Amino acid sequence: MEFSSKFALVTGASRGIGKAIAKALCDNGAFVYLVSRDAKTLSQSAMDIDPTGKRVKAIPCDITSNTNIKELFKRIEADEVYLDILVNAAGIAPASCAEDTPYDEWKDTLNTNLGAVFSLCQNAFLSMKHNCGGKIINIASILGNYGASGLSAYCASKGGVIALTKQLATEWARYNINVNAIAPGYILTDMTKGLQNDPILNQKVINRTPLGRFGKVEDVANTALFLACNSSDFITGAVIPVDGGMSATLV
Template identity: 35%
Template sequence: MAFPLFDLTGRRALVTGSSQGIGYALARGLAEHGASIVLNGRDRSKLESAAKSLRDAGHEVSVSDFDVTDHDAVRQGIDAIERDIGPIDILVNNAGMQFRTALEDFPAERWEQLLKANISSVFYAGQAAARHMIKRGQGKIINIASVQSELARPGIAPYTATKGAVRNLTRGMCADWAKHGLQVNAIAPGYFKTPLNQALVDSEEFSSWLEKRTPAARWGDVDELVGAAVFLASRASSFVNGHTLYVDGGITTCL
């Protein structure tokens, strides 16, 4: 029977940026496969609302509202989870942001925000969690990259730069930490209907372009990312390391 390979019972997963969108969908999916969940974000009320929904469905959920762009806050927050809730077996680095404008007009302060939210947060949380995982000789880290780790389009060059960095940081984490029993991989979503993409979803012109550009001819649904996350979080991926798994309807296969 293959199912036990994907069983997450007895494992604890911290998912950053998980009060809505992809992060919430991944947290729910991991919970449905047996994991206890720690939701993370900066808005305590949104986290509690998301946690209630999961608890009402019968899942074990805690919340931790530290800021993933603050190195000290991340270290203290993860140490507190380890001390007060229990060991983090799975870390999903999902928190991130987007800002769209022509590169020649891109504000420097927005560049700095993107760097902190999209790549520094992955380093901060990955490092803080890995220090505990290394002591136990095991752990799973899943970084959320993007099709923009591979592709580019006008108006989002800095975002593209940060997601390319996530892909390569994933490789670097593998190079350093695989010998300690950790598996570090990334999921690269294509175009999914999320609050981050709402402006694009609402654009008939963009949606038409996307449907023509993507072999699957549609937007993705966030629940379609769950299988990849469960695979990378479970024993089924015990020898998969440093890999970026594109879940994109085939868009990266076509020029």
């Protein structure tokens, strides 16, 4: 896969899945804009991904603000760059029972995981229209299709990401913009640290996963690379599970 003339923006690029996807794109020749909130972690991530600094640019940004997203795209525009690839990987997963979830937590989760995805897609659209095509990859979750106790806002937000992916794929196909989602199962990142560190929950995840392990960030990054490259040109509106078979089995 060769992305040498391609420009990508990856949110959530300071760690976990977003960082792995940004690295995979960069390793395959793309220039990658890296976005997340904490400037220090993001700049370390940029160093890890490309120590020469020639094919990455870190732009700290809280994507819950639409004004921030507009500023972000102004900075990209100032570089005279038109994006070819957008990866929406930033996300949060606060846990609380539905009856106890503070409304602000619900709003923040929906805003980060879904509202910001819409705004980022909307802003990237102009670049992609100019380029006569593009690839948008949204990181959803298997929990966008299933319930999970204590994660009402998260499940609702990811269900929204799946619906939005299909809707935008339909609307923007005429511009040659492919919009797809990846639905990871349980992946080894900070987000699942609580599960990993609890021996009972850790074993429960492994037992319920036909392939018998947590996923690695590279498992998701490899699928993202496929969705970003020309080999997937006839795929749009798809939601690809990267979950070791968990969503294929009932018990």
